[in-house]
Amino acid sequence: MAKIKVGVAGYGTIGQRLADGVAMQGDMELVGVADMMPTLSIQALNENGMIGANGVKYNLYLVEGADKAAFDKKRIPVAGTFEELVGKVDVMLDSAPAGVGAKNKEIYKKMGVKAIFQGGEKNSVADVFFHGYANYEKGVGQSYLKLTSCNTTGLIRSVDCLDRAFGIERVAITIIRRVADPGDYHRGLTNALQIDKAPSHQAVDLMTIMPHVDATGILVHTPVTHGHIITVVAKGKKKVTKEMALAEFQKHPRIRVVSIDEGFKGNASLFKYARDLGNRRGDMYEIGLWEDSIVETGDEIMYAINIPQESVTIPETIDAIRAATEMQTTREEGTAETNKYLGIGKFK
Amino acid sequence: MAKIKVGVAGYGTIGQRLADGVAMQGDMELVGVADMMPTLSIQALNENGMIGANGVKYNLYLVEGADKAAFDKKRIPVAGTFEELVGKVDVMLDSAPAGVGAKNKEIYKKMGVKAIFQGGEKNSVADVFFHGYANYEKGVGQSYLKLTSCNTTGLIRSVDCLDRAFGIERVAITIIRRVADPGDYHRGLTNALQIDKAPSHQAVDLMTIMPHVDATGILVHTPVTHGHIITVVAKGKKKVTKEMALAEFQKHPRIRVVSIDEGFKGNASLFKYARDLGNRRGDMYEIGLWEDSIVETGDEIMYAINIPQESVTIPETIDAIRAATEMQTTREEGTAETNKYLGIGKFK
Amino acid sequence: MAKIKVGVAGYGTIGQRLADGVAMQGDMELVGVADMMPTLSIQALNENGMIGANGVKYNLYLVEGADKAAFDKKRIPVAGTFEELVGKVDVMLDSAPAGVGAKNKEIYKKMGVKAIFQGGEKNSVADVFFHGYANYEKGVGQSYLKLTSCNTTGLIRSVDCLDRAFGIERVAITIIRRVADPGDYHRGLTNALQIDKAPSHQAVDLMTIMPHVDATGILVHTPVTHGHIITVVAKGKKKVTKEMALAEFQKHPRIRVVSIDEGFKGNASLFKYARDLGNRRGDMYEIGLWEDSIVETGDEIMYAINIPQESVTIPETIDAIRAATEMQTTREEGTAETNKYLGIGKFK
């Protein structure tokens, strides 16, 4: 079977990780990436000799309005235009800045190419609001999918995990949000906790993906860079004990159960661990779930998870390629292939 | 009626605010404060000429082991020893470092003086674990009371407020804890969210004070200094709507209902506001409660509060003096007197 | 002698402190302040009952484009328009957002009112770039003065102090800049040190005020809120020893010599100390200078100072009123009056 050809629009924090993720799939081909400026990320690719015009993985295409001279000055080879890239692929992964995806969609439609958008775009850009584990089948054969955002993706992994085992009726979440990524200078916060109006969009989005669950939540921004922490208060159709929940979490390939006693003291421990594992960029695809955080109260269960914001949506986005192109038509098969190629679940 | 004579042991973050609070009470007399080193706080008092040996408010007494020569070198007048201070008062407020209070208690017992301990001591140091609004009557006439910690004090204000109006059965809390006070260098956290083993002690303490409520919670430390934020998910005996809850919160003298739209974007806004009010040290006795954070889900209500950690326990500690010495024997009378002298609730 | 009448344009971080500072001068009258929105700072004034239409200190005037309805909704009394305020004063202190001052100047010129601008405006807005200690006489009788920025103001205090005693030929400075004020959410930085292109404008500005000194410098932004720290490497005309420098610093009313041994461990200690002194908002007019930071190398002397960014320019701005209106015509007299009314130097 021919490999599915994939392009990536926008080589930012998410885009570069999508490109790496696609390149790891044995049944996909990364045709190229598109951007408009020779950012640090692109300079790093170039220093590594990983950009080329003929067969090297990360062929670089320029979007309209890009400053070609700036690339030439740094001797970064350019393979063509954004439209040329779109013309060569089966699916585009669109991780352009929020709002640009909607414009790009016109090009995708014109050229008959499927596309998968990230969480920053409006839901209306897509036919399906998608999560690899929670509603894979809804994405099968569709042309335009939109992924949930990083917090929602990780949150749904855990809620869907309990829901499939026990049935979940209601969740109330508190999102302790990291406010910037490492290397950001334009959106920091200094010595303040900032609160958003409730309910948080993540709770609303969860209800869109899992309409049988009632959800609400409060989000607080915090001045850190290494992962969001979410606390979840969940009510099951029947009483869910700590042991029951833990057993399910431990089976899920994209959930890494950790504990404070082992040394996982907070979000920075998971980043450190991923660095020590030798993962590229210190990334981790799994969410962390603290065993020592799981507590019961009445008929509810409460727990805390860690969301590696830079990389958590990569697996579900790869799932979306599989669903949209019908490479696999069931949740079990689709996610299993993604996991295999990304090396997810090896530690289980 | 003669004024109740009060001494303060330990002139640290809490002790200096207790001293100020007592000095503001028209029916109490601040006899003196005790410490062992000429800290910055004591140097500031001295620069202001507020320490004296005869009649000036902040007479300074030295605990055993204090370095008297260090005080002399800075020309800070010393009025006597810790035991001498205890001999002159009706009640000691003990805000010594955790663990020292238990030792001090031996002196208080020997000299027949009542004492009120802060949250850092073990519960066993006291006859009653006390909260001015939730169990005032339990403290009436008692000799040794222990206050709840800063987070628990503020949390209980809000839960007790709803409980008295509607009956509360269960709460699940997420504490987003500020990790250090302004001016601390010894207990910071840098670019990390640190999680504690669940359930948090604040949830456990709430159940001690309010035994008819089932509570659990998760605590996450964050690298900020201007106030904890707690989210509360509460289940009432009957359905509590946003409007019902808001009406009760707005009536409570020690709860300040604020909103993001007014400009209260987070914990640092409340600190800024207190500075702009001209409050001494930029302190605030009230907890903040965001109107825009109140949301409903099923039969539960969720909301977020801000805890000004340096000053929030001062009113309830003053309440404890009133209860222990039977100045007022009911919750309504005791808290009303405290509020009057501290200027709490004027803005209502 | 009639009091000099002063108005303040822009009741932000600097403007509110200028208003307080003017109100403390026995020979000045604060006529009013102007702003365009009911910010938290104005809400706090109003909660305190400090805004009125007849004789209360902080009469409030609205600039063009202000949303009067928003003030009415919060029952904040408004005394009139910006032009009406300008019409009642001898001098305007302009602390409007950067760039707005240049527009306001047209009004000041039209109405024949003197004005003093803050550091955010371009130098061309003023006749004189002013510093109370370094070039007071240049401002005498002038109509439009511009103050140096917070870092430059504090830096020049220390360099001018050495220069008058020993003669300074050259300085190389490193500015470790706090990136936001307490209560800011729009300009933070998270877990990063950000560097600006050299030389820093503060070094350039110093040369404008003190043209006989050669200066350069590097500025690094840091994620903190309680004061900049500047290290200064200065070369005297003759060798300046630590003892010589210290003796001069200790005599300067606006320099507070502190030490790590006393407990001043960093910028947050100075903020804490000002809070403990009971200073309004926890402000401090003096720069801190660490005795334990003064070191010699060859014919140079090196030391570190702390800049309380919110309040450091207030005294020099008051000096500017005195110079512009010829209340005092010499540096010694002008700064002495300012210091007297602000309570500066009492601790010496």
Add this chain to the structure above:
Amino acid sequence: MAKIKVGVAGYGTIGQRLADGVAMQGDMELVGVADMMPTLSIQALNENGMIGANGVKYNLYLVEGADKAAFDKKRIPVAGTFEELVGKVDVMLDSAPAGVGAKNKEIYKKMGVKAIFQGGEKNSVADVFFHGYANYEKGVGQSYLKLTSCNTTGLIRSVDCLDRAFGIERVAITIIRRVADPGDYHRGLTNALQIDKAPSHQAVDLMTIMPHVDATGILVHTPVTHGHIITVVAKGKKKVTKEMALAEFQKHPRIRVVSIDEGFKGNASLFKYARDLGNRRGDMYEIGLWEDSIVETGDEIMYAINIPQESVTIPETIDAIRAATEMQTTREEGTAETNKYLGIGKFK
């Protein structure tokens, strides 16, 4: 020629990077690493299958007092005792906690094994205080060497670079120190700049390594994790212009000249760049030096460098192995071999 056999004592932040660095040297053999607890770093090695008892690179030895049961519980294979490791090697790299190295030295002496200590130990532990570029020849054939600390190592690279070209007489440095590493929870700082007594030990250490240079400096701790920034004010024997300095810096293999215009806005940009390069753990061996920071004043030159604190001492430590064991006897040959195997300078 037989490979030099190397062991590493202490598999912490530095130790794990030393082990990786040695493993990359074609003419060295990493015999094993020693530690006492199954830390996260060791758990990560084990999850990767990189610990073994027969031939796998990271054979693990336990120091006295280690909890073997804890390793067994996690099924981490143990190859033997610390003494057994020492018995198999030519050189030990000692990165044990500060103070432990002095004790370990007794074992090294007893067993006749050379050792290289990190900066945390006292100078007296070693025969030579060593820097690969500044005094390589002093380490040739010696038994006990101590490396400079991370800041001093990077600082000396830049000063030695200018000194060899132009002669440097004096430096005054300001160290803007990151206070913790990513993943640290025990030594953070929150919203404060903390100053140390001057002169900083780094300036003193520089004079020990480069006795012909007069040096002083001030160190300020900042709440960040991704690299120290140092500003250097240097006086040459003759006037050194920006162009002259830049040309030398650009030739140095362990200095990476960067600019703000390229996107290197601060210390976090260099960490991000290393992650994007795919470097293990996001590490970088080179110091960064901002071209846009180089400025002149009088006969001095000023510039700013970035110190990647976790990895910067690795190359100079490898140099020390080469010097101590006389693999290469000149600075040029020794550093060139280290650079070759670590991939340093490829980008030049």
